[in-house]
Amino acid sequence: MHLVLTGATGLVGSAVLQQMLVTPSVSKVSILSRRPVAQVEGHSKARVIIHKDYATYPPELLNQLKDVDGVVWAQGISSVSVSKPEYEQITNTYPLAFARALSTTLAPKPVNFIYVSGEGATTTPSFLTQHWARIKGLTESSLVALSKQPEYANLRPISLRPGAVDPTFHTEVKDFVPRRTAAMGMVEKAALPVFRGLLPSMMSPTKELGKVLVELAMGDGGAHKEGESGVSGEGRTLSNAAMRRLAGI
Numbered sequence: 001m002h003l004v005l006t007g008a009t010g011l012v013g014s015a016v017l018q019q020m021l022v023t024p025s026v027s028k029v030s031i032l033s034r035r036p037v038a039q040v041e042g043h044s045k046a047r048v049i050i051h052k053d054y055a056t057y058p059p060e061l062l063n064q065l066k067d068v069d070g071v072v073w074a075q076g077i078s079s080v081s082v083s084k085p086e087y088e089q090i091t092n093t094y095p096l097a098f099a100r101a102l103s104t105t106l107a108p109k110p111v112n113f114i115y116v117s118g119e120g121a122t123t124t125p126s127f128l129t130q131h132w133a134r135i136k137g138l139t140e141s142s143l144v145a146l147s148k149q150p151e152y153a154n155l156r157p158i159s160l161r162p163g164a165v166d167p168t169f170h171t172e173v174k175d176f177v178p179r180r181t182a183a184m185g186m187v188e189k190a191a192l193p194v195f196r197g198l199l200p201s202m203m204s205p206t207k208e209l210g211k212v213l214v215e216l217a218m219g220d221g222g223a224h225k226e227g228e229s230g231v232s233g234e235g236r237t238l239s240n241a242a243m244r245r246l247a248g249i
Contacts, residue, residue: 002028002067003217004102006054007074008037011165012116014173015210016072021046023214030065032098039176054094057101066105070112070217073098079132087132092139099146103155112156112221114213115143119163119202119240123233136161144236156221159233160213162204163240166192170206204240208247215246 003020007013008031020029021043029046031037032054040046049061054075073095079087099113121136122129129137143157167177196203223235230242238246 001026001069001218002030002065003214004030004032004065004068004071005074006032006072006098007076007116008033008039008048009035009176009178010074010076011167011177011206012076012162012209012213013072013074014039014176015167015170015206016074016213017046017210018170018172018176019207019210019214023218025218026214028067030068039173055089055097057098062101062105065102068102068106068111070114070219070221071098071102072114072116072213072217074116074213076116079130084131088135091132091135092142095139096142096146099143099155099157100152103146103152107151107154110154110156110221112158112217112219113143114216115139115157115159116213117159117161117237119161121159121161123237140233140237144234158216158221158224158236158238160216160238160243161240162209162243163202164192165204165206165209166196167206168192168196170210173206201244202240204243205249208249209243212243212246 003026005013005016008017017039020026027045031048032051033048034052037048040048051061077090095115102111117136117140121133123137123141125134125137140159146152147155147157167173224231226235229245230239
């Protein structure tokens with residue numbers, strides 16, 4: 001299978017990429033990135049497509065993706081690192097633009113589009129809802145709405161909401177995850193064991209998270225069963241509880 005990944009140099013993206021590289025049935029990995037990706041050096045089935053503007057996708061780029069089977073959209077940024085308009089562009093505009101472009105390129109062939117959202121995102125915000133949760137929820141619902149339009153009917157979106165992302169035991173990616181500032185590193189070192197002990201159900205270990213995301217990208221793209229633990233959004237939104245259930249943890 002041919003899979004596409006964005007956000008490969010991020011925390012979640014590094015885990016997804018590692019899983020793609022070791023999965024025998026993944027024959028090709030195309031990575032959209034603004035810069036080279038050190039993690040794929042020496043891996044013949046992976047290629048990095050340097051791309052700067054994620055709001056537009058020229059024909060020469062899309063021509064390289066004509067046989068794609070699935071996408072993991074792991075590109076993202078902390079809402080405290082950018083302005084609200086920038087956050088909306090990165091979190092909403094970019095994935096929707098690529099979903100439209102790729103769906104049109106591949107039609108009528110189905111394509112799985114797996115969007116990495118976040119626990120706490122909501123499609124029914126109130127005036128108390130944080131901006132990041134509102135925008136991620138908007139993207140989740142927009143992807144589902146897009147797939148219902150006739151011209152994008154081959155799109156198979158699934159949004160997954162990780163909880164506290166924990167790379168502690170994922171030794172294969174330790175050299176590739178983004179470096180933390182000293183302060184962030186100290187907070188993470190102190191907080192993760194506490195959360196792991198007191199609230200294990202809120203944890204998203206990166207090895208298991210990456211595996212579930214890749215399996216979703218390789219799957220049949222069908223909606224999950226409403227009523228199952230952690231499933232919502234017409235069967236196309238999976239909470240961290242659903243991720244852990246699918247991972248067997």
